[in-house]
Amino acid sequence: MKDEEFKIIYTEESDSIFRFCLTRVSNREQALDITQDTFLRFWQSLSKEEEIRNNRAFLFTIAHRLIIDWYRKKKSISIESMANNENDMVYDVVDEGTLEEIGLGAESRFLLEKIKELPKTDQDPIYLRFVEGLSPPDIGEILGISSNAASVRLNRALEQLRKITGYSEVKQ
């Protein structure tokens, strides 16, 4: 029974998680590893019969934390980030080579580059909202912030994105 339930969830969400990981790490293999780890931990939680209210938000939360852990191991922590006590993940745009490898078109590459120009705290909310279609409460749960804070960051990020992309008429 749990196997079937897990397979269903995996089929529905695995690509979203993979995409989320890929847009943050610079390597497809690494993205696959993190995706596997995410679903493994999800599977362990299911086995322990832990209560999961929102499968999708829970998966993104796990992936988000695993990516942070990976960055902490890989990247050296700068004095500036330590001073700012940044817990948010440093959004790292996939390099050109990887973008070509995964077959991203010109528009999507442009969008990703512009998202990178936004403040670090606003990059994730924009991506999760427009690409993955998550609601502000879910975004708040994933990032470990309140729903209101997620909405504020979203609006701010959208306003900024319109200015830098010229998508001034794009609405939420």
Place this chain on the structure above:
Amino acid sequence: MEKEIEEKFKKAVVELKGVKMTALESENILKNILNSPAQITQGKPSPYFFSFISKIETRKFVYIMTPCLIVFILGGTALASQGSLPGNILYPLKVRVIEPAYLSIQSTPLKRATYASFLVDKRLTEAETLAKEDKLDESKEEELSSLLKVHTNTIDLAINESENNTNNNLKENESVNEEIVSKFETNVDAHAQVLNSLQVKNISLFKFESESSIAGQNENQDFGKNKISEAAKEGALKLRENLEKKEGKKIPEEIKEVNKEESVPISQTSQNTPTKNTNSDTTNSDTTDKALEEAQKILDEYDLKDLDPGN
């Protein structure tokens, strides 16, 4: 123009959403996850029994060694208390915990009476030990005397219980009780003599150190009255009285007076008193008459009529 921009944005989003794993990659990940150890579902452990056992498993050493240590310490303390004397820190543990506990597990009145007699013997021995070391002060005398009274009461109660137990053979009962009381009297008498002579010796030495001339003059004076021996003798007399009452005998008043004056050891008196009645046909009144005759003989022998308080 605006529509065009909006279309571009939507197109960008669609392109991003097109980023996926290959079928092979997806299949491999799923296989790895389902074959991982996390797949083995373990039953939810009971919050009660299982967790208790698991706690013991994880801290086996503590949970096994702690009770063993407690038993070892308690046992060692009990053993160490056996040789303790009044004034020792373990003495209360011996007389108030260990001995009463052992007494309570004696199954029959006979065993209880026997053990209580043994305790009387023990108290008197402790008194002698202290007296030898000249450590027998008033407080210890008081303590030992009160313990002797308790033990004597225990013997008395046990004898009563055996008498009241209709299941026992009456004559056998009487015989056993008589033996207990006789042995008790003999022991008490022997210990009393030892205690009294130790007391005399201590006092003599004391007086010799302080006033040598007076000690020499008072050698023959009786300093032998010791509180503990007095208490023991009183207990023996009480037991004898109660036993005689039960068997329908009466101790003459003169003999009671004699015993209080201490000139005649109790053991000698009891040996001459006919208490054993092996003839089943002899009535209680016959035995009473015989006891009176014997008592009169003793009185005559020691010429104790002169000690009559009336004179």
